[in-house]
Amino acid sequence: MKRNTEFDIAVLGGGSGGYAAARTAAAAGKKVVVIDGAAELGGLCILRGCMPSKALIESANRNLVVREAAKFGIEVTSSKVNTETVIERKRRLIKEFSDYRSEQMQDGRFELIRGHATFKDPHTLEVQLKDGGSTMVTAKTFIIATGSSVFVPDIPGLHEHGYLTSDDVLDMVDAPDSLVVLGGGAIALEMAHYFEAIDKQVTVIQRSGHLLTGMDVDLADELETALTSRTMKIECDTRLLRVEKTPDGKKRVVYEKGGVETFVDADAILAATGRKPNTINLGADAANIELNSQGGVVVGLDMQSSVSHIFSCGDVCSPYEIVHIAIEQGELAAENAIKFIEKECDFGKIDYRLKLYGIFTDPQVAAVGMTEIEASAAGREVIVETHPFNDHGKSMIHGSKHGFVKLIGDAKTKEILGGSVVGPEAAELIHEIVVAMAFHSTAGQLAKIPHYHPTLSEIWTYPAEEIADA
Numbered sequence: 001m002k003r004n005t006e007f008d009i010a011v012l013g014g015g016s017g018g019y020a021a022a023r024t025a026a027a028a029g030k031k032v033v034v035i036d037g038a039a040e041l042g043g044l045c046i047l048r049g050c051m052p053s054k055a056l057i058e059s060a061n062r063n064l065v066v067r068e069a070a071k072f073g074i075e076v077t078s079s080k081v082n083t084e085t086v087i088e089r090k091r092r093l094i095k096e097f098s099d100y101r102s103e104q105m106q107d108g109r110f111e112l113i114r115g116h117a118t119f120k121d122p123h124t125l126e127v128q129l130k131d132g133g134s135t136m137v138t139a140k141t142f143i144i145a146t147g148s149s150v151f152v153p154d155i156p157g158l159h160e161h162g163y164l165t166s167d168d169v170l171d172m173v174d175a176p177d178s179l180v181v182l183g184g185g186a187i188a189l190e191m192a193h194y195f196e197a198i199d200k201q202v203t204v205i206q207r208s209g210h211l212l213t214g215m216d217v218d219l220a221d222e223l224e225t226a227l228t229s230r231t232m233k234i235e236c237d238t239r240l241l242r243v244e245k246t247p248d249g250k251k252r253v254v255y256e257k258g259g260v261e262t263f264v265d266a267d268a269i270l271a272a273t274g275r276k277p278n279t280i281n282l283g284a285d286a287a288n289i290e291l292n293s294q295g296g297v298v299v300g301l302d303m304q305s306s307v308s309h310i311f312s313c314g315d316v317c318s319p320y321e322i323v324h325i326a327i328e329q330g331e332l333a334a335e336n337a338i339k340f341i342e343k344e345c346d347f348g349k350i351d352y353r354l355k356l357y358g359i360f361t362d363p364q365v366a367a368v369g370m371t372e373i374e375a376s377a378a379g380r381e382v383i384v385e386t387h388p389f390n391d392h393g394k395s396m397i398h399g400s401k402h403g404f405v406k407l408i409g410d411a412k413t414k415e416i417l418g419g420s421v422v423g424p425e426a427a428e429l430i431h432e433i434v435v436a437m438a439f440h441s442t443a444g445q446l447a448k449i450p451h452y453h454p455t456l457s458e459i460w461t462y463p464a465e466e467i468a469d470a
Helices: 016-027 043-048 050-067 083-105 186-197 217-228 323-341 372-377 393-398 426-438 443-448 457-469
Strands: 007-012 032-036 111-121 124-129 134-144 148-150 178-182 201-205 233-235 238-245 251-257 260-266 268-271 275-277 310-312 356-359 364-369 382-388 404-410 416-423
Touching: 007 016, 007 111, 007 323, 016 032, 016 043, 016 083, 016 323, 032 134, 043 050, 043 083, 050 083, 050 186, 111 134, 134 323, 178 186, 178 251, 178 260, 186 201, 186 217, 186 268, 186 356, 201 260, 217 233, 217 364, 217 404, 217 416, 251 268, 310 323, 356 426, 364 426, 372 382, 372 416, 382 457, 393 457, 404 457, 416 426, 416 457, 426 443, 426 457, 443 457
Parallel strands: 007 032, 007 134, 032 111, 134 310, 178 201, 178 268, 201 233
Antiparallel strands: 111 124, 124 134, 148 275, 238 251, 251 260, 356 364, 364 416, 382 404, 404 416
């Protein structure tokens, strides 16, 4: 076993949050080491998350256009989804992204150790090297950015009869003809959309009373209406009982709904009920690091853990599993770790006021800021206004049947507190509201901003005018 020189900052994990922390600290002149034991460099977003899933979804969306072409006067006599080509395209794109990140990780700004780190005490890590052997690393401060992994629920028969995870789906050439998706969050619904859009039979089973737990119910209900207007089936407010195998070799998911036991058969099951923080082998006890009930690192808004010189960022500690937030947390964790080293106590704090979501189903879903649920819980007096896409010129030309935009404004000041959208290009449209909220704009100010006609984005002016005139 060898021992490395002490570092100013040791970063555990080289994903989006960890890399952001490392480059920030290195740019400030600190001696930094990144310890990453993953099979490939790049992190979840690039390798098994947002980027590969969007590559698959882009192909699926093209097939949806073909399916609906006749409505626009275009006759398509035959078409076929070639999943082998879809996956080949995804692999090519992801290799470009991951190769670039790998170059960034090894460009000399900081030291990179390939291995898995475990705290032996609050200032020492033991690293099991990927090439064999181990080494000890000491540092003045640490940033834990070990990410998360797929959570698989403990359902009788599930492990015995087999299941897929999102990791499997993202590289699956031979797609099953039918699929049961367990879960109703972003990952579950994006994968359900992908499979249905490439002409597979999909059933979604969600435990909660509506999809997208935590988001406003009207958004979830509108998305459910849109998805089930295709061939997808969705069952909410259920209790999963067991998984069985049918005589013809299919997988049967048995669940309870409304007090009645029922089931659905399919070729495969996708377990997409969420993710869990990667802290099992962290050695948190040895370093006195407090973990929450889900196993995540407990941090404050300054990204500092229960141990003063240990910080954290990304999925392993965050209330929001979102890449741009992980990056912001990583930068802040590094800035505050530097302040700790230099004995400064004016730590910066992260502001989640502009927390932003995007879900790439069809229609897409996006939201920023405060929800109606959060406004109610906080006792805020608000005005809520909406406008549907099926009563808006450009979206009617676009062929949009489902969706709406929604603005939430302060009842007294009319400042925009939140916005959301279910509809075409929602993940793009939401950024107008992000910018407005960043400058604390009122609904009246938004309504007066010129919008070209006809465009999708001008739909925001309608709820803005309603709030301004209220």
